[in-house]
Structure formats: structure tokens, C-alpha cells
Amino acid sequence: MLRARALLPVLALSLIAVSACSAAEDPAPTASSPAATATQDAPAADPSATPDAAPAFDGAEFTVSVNGSKVAPRPAVRKVDKGTKVRITVTSDKDDELHVHGYDKALELKAGQPGVVEFAADVSGRFEVETHADHLLLFTLQVS
Amino acid sequence: MVLAHGIGGRQDLPIPLEFLMVGAALAVLISFAALGITWQRSKFRADAGRPVPERLQTLADARATRIALRLVGVVGAVATTVVAALGPSGNANPAPWTIYVVFWVGLIPLSLLFGPVWKLMNPLRAVHGGIALLSGGKPLAKLPAWVGYWPAAFGLLAFTWMELVAPDRIEGWALLTWFAVYASVMIVGSTVFGAEFFDNGDPFEVYSAFIGRMAPLGRHPDGHLVFRNPFDGLAGLAPAPGIVAVMCVMLGSTAYDGFTRSPWWIGQVQDGPLDPVLMSSLGMLGLIAIVAATYWLCTRPIGRTAPGELAHSLIPIAVGYLVAHYFSLLFYSGQSTYLLWSDPFGTNADYLGVGDYAVDFELLPVWLLAVVRAGGVVVGHVLGVFSAHDRAVALLPTRRALTGQLPLLLLMVVYTVGGLFLLFAA
Numbered sequence: 001m002l003r004a005r006a007l008l009p010v011l012a013l014s015l016i017a018v019s020a021c022s023a024a025e026d027p028a029p030t031a032s033s034p035a036a037t038a039t040q041d042a043p044a045a046d047p048s049a050t051p052d053a054a055p056a057f058d059g060a061e062f063t064v065s066v067n068g069s070k071v072a073p074r075p076a077v078r079k080v081d082k083g084t085k086v087r088i089t090v091t092s093d094k095d096d097e098l099h100v101h102g103y104d105k106a107l108e109l110k111a112g113q114p115g116v117v118e119f120a121a122d123v124s125g126r127f128e129v130e131t132h133a134d135h136l137l138l139f140t141l142q143v144s
Numbered sequence: 145m146v147l148a149h150g151i152g153g154r155q156d157l158p159i160p161l162e163f164l165m166v167g168a169a170l171a172v173l174i175s176f177a178a179l180g181i182t183w184q185r186s187k188f189r190a191d192a193g194r195p196v197p198e199r200l201q202t203l204a205d206a207r208a209t210r211i212a213l214r215l216v217g218v219v220g221a222v223a224t225t226v227v228a229a230l231g232p233s234g235n236a237n238p239a240p241w242t243i244y245v246v247f248w249v250g251l252i253p254l255s256l257l258f259g260p261v262w263k264l265m266n267p268l269r270a271v272h273g274g275i276a277l278l279s280g281g282k283p284l285a286k287l288p289a290w291v292g293y294w295p296a297a298f299g300l301l302a303f304t305w306m307e308l309v310a311p312d313r314i315e316g317w318a319l320l321t322w323f324a325v326y327a328s329v330m331i332v333g334s335t336v337f338g339a340e341f342f343d344n345g346d347p348f349e350v351y352s353a354f355i356g357r358m359a360p361l362g363r364h365p366d367g368h369l370v371f372r373n374p375f376d377g378l379a380g381l382a383p384a385p386g387i388v389a390v391m392c393v394m395l396g397s398t399a400y401d402g403f404t405r406s407p408w409w410i411g412q413v414q415d416g417p418l419d420p421v422l423m424s425s426l427g428m429l430g431l432i433a434i435v436a437a438t439y440w441l442c443t444r445p446i447g448r449t450a451p452g453e454l455a456h457s458l459i460p461i462a463v464g465y466l467v468a469h470y471f472s473l474l475f476y477s478g479q480s481t482y483l484l485w486s487d488p489f490g491t492n493a494d495y496l497g498v499g500d501y502a503v504d505f506e507l508l509p510v511w512l513l514a515v516v517r518a519g520g521v522v523v524g525h526v527l528g529v530f531s532a533h534d535r536a537v538a539l540l541p542t543r544r545a546l547t548g549q550l551p552l553l554l555l556m557v558v559y560t561v562g563g564l565f566l567l568f569a570a
Contacts, residue, residue: 069414074411101154125157
């Protein structure tokens with residue numbers, strides 16, 4: 001009994017640590033389109049997970065809109081498994097350039113028009129997805 | 145380093161939860177073990193060490209070696225200046241990579257291996273030498289003792305602000321402006337106060353000298369080179385005004401670097417009510433202030449001079465942070481820098497014959513990076529704890545030796561667990 005009780009604080013601390021960290025790392029996805037939400041929840045390629053999506057895309061889809069300095073959804077770490085196909089759709093309120101670091105993908109954005117960049121996430125690490133003009137971080141792509 | 149909005153590109157994956165747990169547990173265990181196996185009298189001393197073989201001493205002191213090292217510094221500085229001024233803008237230019245990766249991060253392993261190397265390479269010492277030749281070289285005034293390390297502390301703060309906060313940190317004009325101001329201050333300072341101004345006033349020399357305290361190679365005041373253990377080297381760092389400020393800037397700015405990787409913080413900065421540069425500056429100054437305040441609170445009770453006397457024990461902790469944050473950056477972005485130097489002016493040249501070699505971001509296994517990063521922080525902690533203990537028993541009367549150093553020990557545990565948590569969560 002005594003031993004079990006002594007272990008309790010340790011257990012509690014570990015639980016707090018685990019839950020605090022996962023809370024910080026996995027904010028509830030607030031992506032704009034239902035398709036994007038579905039794929040974010042199940043980043044591992046699974047075409048059946050997105051039956052409603054108009055063009056079937058078997059990968060992880062992320063949709064971000066930029067309005068002034070406001071990024072929606074707010075910047076967070078988005079995780080995908082290595083090898084997943086990634087599609088990033090960005091709509092900005094002004095002309096800009098989208099940049100995926102590390103993968104060195106760049107894309108001209110026209111004001112109000114969604115720009116799409118697609119690539120296979122085949123290098124592990126963390127990579128920032130940002131706009132060039134204002135240096136706004138849209139999200140951090142974590143490939144592992 | 146958040147070269148996020150510029151160069152670099154790949155950041156490390158967070159360390160696994162198990163590494164955080166094990167590292168934190170080790171830090172706590174070893175700290176209390178250290179209390180248990182304490183020694184009563186201070187053991188570490190700067191004059192310890194075994195003389196190096198004579199040939200090594202001759203080689204190190206040879207005129208040719210000195211000239212070669214200085215040339216590397218001068219040629220590197222001139223080439224980087226030219227490329228910063230004339231090369232392409234942004235991250236296509238090798239200058240920001242050379243400054244932030246090869247020079248600033250590369251100084252860490254060089255100093256860890258060989259000691260205060262920047263003193264021998266600093267190109268501004270060559271400029272000073274030239275001016276001294278023309279003017280006769282007599283200093284105009286004696287450097288007041290109260291100045292101490294303060295110029296270096298402010299210099300390091302200015303450089304880390306440039307590196308981590310300034311919006312145009314990778315642009316040639318910004319780098320040239322920063323280094324022009326820095327070089328002017330150093331040249332005026334060394335002309336007025338003599339070459340000794342560099343010793344405690346040049347931020348990069350001080351940075352290199354502090355880290356170099358842990359090198360296996362040291363030099364006795366009589367000029368003899370010795371092999372010595374890092375504890376003896378650390379114990380030889382004499383307190384001087386501003387020494388605590390230098391340590392707080394080193395620790396606080398590196399912690400801020402880890403902190404700013406978290407999208408949460410970036411969200412606060414770009415979405416907050418304050419101007420992003422102001423917000424980032426406040427965040428960095430805030431972390432440095434927290435380090436300073438906690439350190440002062442935990443060491444001042446030991447005695448009036450204790451914060452300065454114990455400052456050397458923070459060096460291993462800072463180095464642990466630095467290794468954890470910059471190891472993979474030096475490895476990967478060091479290669480990128482080399483590739484960029486092959487075509488420094490953006491003319492599709494290939495001076496170094498690199499062809500279409502591309503950096504392979506998968507070269508270092510993920511588990512190895514996690515071991516190095518968490519291991520660096522924990523090893524730094526262990527070295528710091530024993531260094532602090534050794535100095536504390538010299539400062540404190542025997543009956544207070546144990547209780548007196550407890551606050552500092554706990555603070556080090558907090559720094560270490562905090563550092564690990566940043567590697568895990570940020």
C-alpha cells in the first residue's frame with residue numbers, strides 16, 4: 001500500500017506531462033473544409049477517409065487562409081507520416097509567395113485565389129510553411 | 145537558430161517523451177548523488193594539467209601557425225564582406241550562412257576542442273595591429289577595471305538580437321551594418337585601451353574563451369600548454385564585472401531560440417497587439433531577465449561575490465543547450481554553405497566543383513539526433529553541478545556547504561528540465 005501510494009505522485013506527474021504536451025502539440029484541427037479536417041485526422045494515406053472530397057486525394061491536405069497578419073487556422077504543428085503526399089492550399093488577401101522550407105517549394109500567390117502546392121513528404125524533420133512578403137508562419141509541417 | 149524566415153529550412157524533430165523523462169530523471173538523480181558524494185575542500189584548480197609534448201607546444205607557438213590562423217580570419221572576413229555586398233539577396237547569398245552557421249555555430253566545437261581560438265583568428269586584431277604600427281601603438285588610456293566583460297555582454301546581446309529577432313537578419317546590408325558598427329566600436333576601443341580591450345570586450349572572443357574553458361587543451365599563465373580536464377579549465381575563469389551578464393545572455397538567448405520554434409509563440413507574435421519585432425525583443429529580453437533573476441536569487445545568499453564566483457558553472461549548461469540546438473544545423477547547413485560558396489554571386493558558376501550535389505537531410509538518423517540533443521543537455525548539467533559544488537565548498541563554511549548550495553543545484557535542475565522540455569515540446 002505504502003509503495004503504491006509513493007508511486008502516485010510520480011504517475012500523476014507523468015500523466016500531467018503527457019497530457020500537457022499532447023495538448024500543446026495537437027490543437028484540435030480547425031481547417032476550413034471538411035475534407036481537410038478528415039485528412040488531417042488521418043494523415044496516413046487512406047483514400048476512403050475522404051469520400052466527399054471532389055478530387056480524390058490520397059494524402060494529407062492542409063488549407064490555410066491569410067488575411068492581413070491573421071492566419072486561419074492559427075499556426076500549429078501539423079504532423080504527417082513520412083512518405084505521405086501533402087497538398088497545401090493557401091488563399092491570401094494579397095499577392096504573395098508561398099514557401100515550404102527544406103523541400104524548397106515556392107509558389108506565386110494571387111490575391112484571393114487559392115494556390116496549391118503538392119509534394120511527397122519523404123524527408124523527416126520539421127519544416128516551416130510561410131509567406132515571403134510578410135514572413136508569416138502558416139504552420140510547421142512535421143514529417144516523421 | 146530560427147533561420148526560419150530565411151536560411152536553414154529543416155528543423156529537428158522533437159525528442160521523444162522517453163528521452164525527456166529519462167534525461168530529467170538522470171539530472172535529478174545525479175544532482176542528489178553529487179550532494180551525497182561531496183568533497184570537503186575545493187579540488188579543481190586552473191594550474192592543474194599535464195604539459196603537452198614539446199613538439200605540439202612548438203607547433204602551436206610557431207610564427208607560421210599564428211600567421212596562418214590570422215590569415216584564415218582575415219581572408220574569411222574579407223570574402224564574406226565582398227559577397228554580402230555584391231552577392232544575391234536573401235538566402236541565396238553565402239554570407240548569412242557563413243556568419244550564422246560556419247562562424248557563430250562553428251566557433252562552439254572549435255573552442256570546445258582547442259580553447260579560445262577566436263583570439264588567434266580575429267581579423268580585427270590584424271586591423272588593430274596595422275593601426276598600432278602607424279601610430280606607435282601606445283594605448284591612450286588604461287581600461288577601467290569596472291568595465292570588465294560588459295562590452296562583450298552587450299555585444300553578445302546585440303548579435304543574438306540580430307540573429308534571432310531582426311527581420312532582415314539575412315540581408316547583406318543588415319549584416320554589413322551590424323558588423324560595421326561592431327568593428328568601429330572594437331577598433332576605437334582597442335586604439336584607446338590597447339589590444340587587451342579585445343580580451344574581455346570582443347563578444348566573439350569572450351564567447352570562444354568561455355566555451356574554450358572546457359577544452360582538453362589549456363595554457364598556464366607562464367605560457368605552457370597543458371592537457372587538463374574541463375573542471376580545472378572552468379575553475380580558472382576569474383570573476384570580473386559583467387561575467388554573470390555574459391552567461392545570462394548566452395543561456396537566455398539560446399533558450400529563446402528554442403522557444404521561438406514553437407508555432408504557439410510565433411502565433412502570439414504575428415497575431416498579437418504588439419509590433420512583431422517589439423514582441424520578439426521583449427520575449428528574448430524576458431527570458432534573459434528570468435535567467436538573471438533566478439540565478440541571482442539562488443547564488444546571492446551564498447555570499448556577496450558568489451554570483452560571479454559561480455558563473456563558470458553555467459558554461460557547461462549553456463554549451464549543452466548550444467549543442468542541443470545547433471548540432472544538426474552545423475552538420476546540414478554547413479554543407480549548404482559550402483554549396484553556396486561554389487556560386488557566391490549567383491552567376492551559375494561552380495568554383496568549388498560541387499556539381500548538383502544536394503544536402504541529404506536524412507544522413508543523421510533521428511535517434512542519433514535525439515541522443516545528442518538530450519545527452520548534450522544532461523552532460524552539460526552534470527559538469528555544471530560538479531563545478532558549482534567545487535566552488536561552493538570554497539565559498540561556504542563547512543557546516544553550511546550542503547544547504548547553501550541547494551538553491552543553485554535546484555536551479556540547475558530547473559534549467560536542465562526546462563531545456564529538455566523545450567527540445568520536446570517547442
